[in-house]
Structures are given as structure tokens and as C-alpha cells.
Amino acid sequence: MAEICVLPSRTAYSTPGEVGARIVGGQGHYLLGADGTRYLDASCGSGSLIFGHGDEKIIDALHAQSRKLTLFPSRHFSCEIVERYARQLLDFGPPNMSRAITFSSGSDAVEASLKLALQHHFAAARPQRRKILGRNPSYHGNTLAGLGVGGFVARRRPYEPVLATCAKASHAHCVACEFGLQAQSCALECARSIEDAIIEEGPENVAAVIVEPIVGAALSAAPPDPRYLPRVLEICRNHDILLIADEVMTGFARTGRPFASMHWSVEPDIVICGKAISAGYYPLSALLVGERVVHGPLARDKYFQNGQTFSCSPAGAAVGLAVLDRLADGRIAANATRMGELLRVSLRKELPSELIKRVRGMGLMVGFDISTSEFANRQALSPGRYSDRLQRAALRRGLVIYPSSGSARGEAGDHAMLLLPLTVSEREVQEATASLVAAANDLLETETKSRP
Ligand SMILES: Cc1ncc(COP(=O)(O)O)c(C=O)c1O
Structure with a gap:
């Protein structure tokens, strides 16, 4: 058999053909x-x-747009399909979202969300607010910054020395409560652990808290107490800290609502989208950005200091629109x-x-x-x-x-x-x-x- 030239990695070829299948x-x-x-x-x-x-409809949408235009220099031009898609993404998301931008993977979008939170505080002349608070366990993608804010020990290990030191609060996995308490009758000690970590770090130093509303790979679908996310949002608001919801796995109806935060009527400052955003037919991800960030201090800066080759791709927008179209009637x-x-x-x-x-x-x-x-x-x-x-x-x-x-x-x-x-x-x-x-x-x- 010919030598396999794919580099084995966590998600590729680490156990190829174990049960003999190609x-x-x-x-x-x-x-x-x-x-x-x-x-x-x-x-x-x-x-x-x-x-x-x-899925024929999505494949057709990608083909049709690919024949027209796949990429364009979005710095100099605008493009109708990209704008239409941003509008529809915002309509699909929590009510307070007011701008959207697309990237290529969940990890890119996580990275961009962290940079956006830092730029938000930088623009407000609060450059010392540069800490991002995460939780243990959690997963926020595979870039160095994503691994740093994430709490997935095995995935972090080889890179530990260069990862940013980000404080980690407790998870909110009720069936395995770290505090040994019963869901819905506790005093939300897991949410309090976020506030404790903020106070420990000094609220004046914290830019954002990042959470998966329902933890995916790191805990396998662990929904929190229904009071948890609203309380976390309240804590963030009290300390002028942004709440970033990583909905890469939970978004696009996976949990029965467009985004999991919407189960508890939580309006995060930034929502990270990935995976199902393209139903798997195009490498696509996005940030939905809330009013507080868009119309806050950042409005004085001309733009978000972040850009990538595949940002605002018309081909991605066509796929994304076809996905939203399929999800529209609920x-x-x-x-x-x-x-x-x-x-x-x-x-x-x-x-x-x-x-x-x-x-x-x-x-x-x-x-x-x-x-x-x-x-x-x-x-x-x-x-x-x-x-x-x-x-x-x-x-x-x-x-x-x-x-x-x-x-x-x-x-x-x-x-x-x-x-x-x-x-x-x-x-x-x-x-x-x-x-x-x-x-x-x-x-x-x-x-x-x-x-x-
Ligand atoms: C919650 C969460 N955030 C971020 C990511 C990273 O997304 P990607 O693998 O597309 O880079 C994942 C991937 O599993 C995820 O589940």
C-alpha cells in the first residue's frame, strides 16, 4: 500500500482505517x-x-456564486451578497446584534473575538484591560490564543509554555457540579466563581469573559442551570466586561434555537459562529457583534484591526444564505x-x-x-x-x-x-x-x- 502523506494530527489521520474503512x-x-x-x-x-x-440546494448555491464571484478586495469594494448575508445573519441572531463579519474557521473567529474585545477597551483608553477569563474545562479552538483562553488540558499540553495565562472559573455542568450541589436549588456557585476570578484578577484588568453556553468537546453537551448565563451576563455588565458567547458548536439550531444563548434570552456582546453556519459545505465562520461594541468606544476607531484573505467571501455568503433559508421557518x-x-x-x-x-x-x-x-x-x-x-x-x-x-x-x-x-x-x-x-x-x- 502506498505511503500515506497526510500528517497525522488530532483531527486527521491519527487512527486511519482502524476498522478497515476508507x-x-x-x-x-x-x-x-x-x-x-x-x-x-x-x-x-x-x-x-x-x-x-x-444537500443539492447548498451545493447549487455554492456553484452559482462560484461562477459569478468567489472573492473580491473587500477593502476597496462592497458586494451585495456579502451585505445581504450580514443582514440576515443579524436577523437570525440575538436581538442586540448590530454588525457581522465572516472568517474561515471557528478558531479564526474565536481569535478575532478576543482581538475585538481588546480593541474595544483599547479604544476606550483602558489598555490595561487585557485579560480574558475562561472556564475549565472548555474548548475555544486550536490557535495559541484560543488554547490559552480554553481549558482543554490534553490539547494545550505541548504549547503550555507559550500560552497566555488566562484565569479560569469553574464550569457549570450541573450533573457533575464542582461544588457538590443540586441544579436549580443552589446559589449558582459556578457563576459566583466567575465573579471571584474577576475580583482576583482585578476588574480593571479584565476585558472579557468567554463561555460556551453549552460546553461541547470538553464536557460533551453540558447544559447549565437556566439561571446561569443571565447571571454571568449581569456580572459582566456590573464590571464593564464584555461577554463573548462561543456558539461555534451550539449555533444554527443545533440545540433547538438559533443560538443556545437564546434559550435564556441572553444577549452577549459578541457571538462566535462556526461549523453549521455553512452546514459543512464551505470553510465559514463569523462574529456577530453587539451594539455595545459597535456603537461604543470602537466607533471612534475607523475599523476593527483584523483581516484575513477569506473574510467577507461572496462564495461563503451564498452558502450561508442557503443555510439560513433552510432554517428560516423553524x-x-x-x-x-x-x-x-x-x-x-x-x-x-x-x-x-x-x-x-x-x-x-x-x-x-x-x-x-x-x-x-x-x-x-x-x-x-x-x-x-x-x-x-x-x-x-x-x-x-x-x-x-x-x-x-x-x-x-x-x-x-x-x-x-x-x-x-x-x-x-x-x-x-x-x-x-x-x-x-x-x-x-x-x-x-x-x-x-x-x-x-
Ligand atoms: C466551541 C468551539 N469553539 C471553537 C472551535 C474551533 O472551531 P474550528 O475547528 O472550526 O476551528 C470549536 C471546534 O470544535 C468549538 O467546538
């Missing part, structure tokens, strides 16, 4: 293997492919709510509770923990061991899941998500459940056999 195509909600296997795709391009593979979001609930209910009922714990999530962002303590001395286990094994077992059963680890404050704590397309049917939800149950039972059986 992917030759995608069809609807399935990936097609060269050996004829059909895999129900519940990883969905890491949560991007909300309409599945081969039926897909409603399907995400209904199918997500159905999936959680059937997973809770059918998955072996010796292995799978705490099924959770919102809409079609569904996660669970893979608890290994029954099998062996946890200390001896390498992190990710069980989530990767479950992934392999699921592949053998024709299902692709999104495995991860690190929920237990570091690298330990295995978990996984199912991120099905939002257009998934009841039959496919049943199929995902049956395949995952079979995979979990396969794993359980192998582990039980190999027990000393």
Missing part, C-alpha cells in the same frame, strides 16, 4: 465506506453537517428539539448503565459519560481509552460518534457526543440508539472478559 462518499445522513458499509453519521463533520451530505429547529428529546429518552432507557452515565444535552447536542470505574483501577487507565474503544465498537455497528475525554478536570473522564444532522428522522434516531446500545454492550462484554 470513506468514498456521503449520502444523506450516512457516510459510505469503500467496502460498502453505510455509517450513520452522528459526528457530522464535528457538528457541521446539519443537513447531512449531498421546522428544522423544531425537529432538532423533538428528535433530541426522543434520542435522550431512548438512550437513557436502553444503554447499559454500568458503562454509560448521565445522558444529557439540548436539542440534537447529546452527550454522556463513559464510566470505567466498575472495570479496573481508574489510575491505570490512559485517558480517552474508553471513549476511543466505544468509537471503534460503534464503527463496527455502523455508527460514527464524537468521542472525547478530559471532563474530570484534566485528561481523565471519558465522554462522547452524538451530533446527528438536524434533519434526522425518527427511524434514524432508533437506528442510532440500537447501534450505540449494541456497541456499548460489545465493549462491556470485552471488558468484562478481560477483567482480572
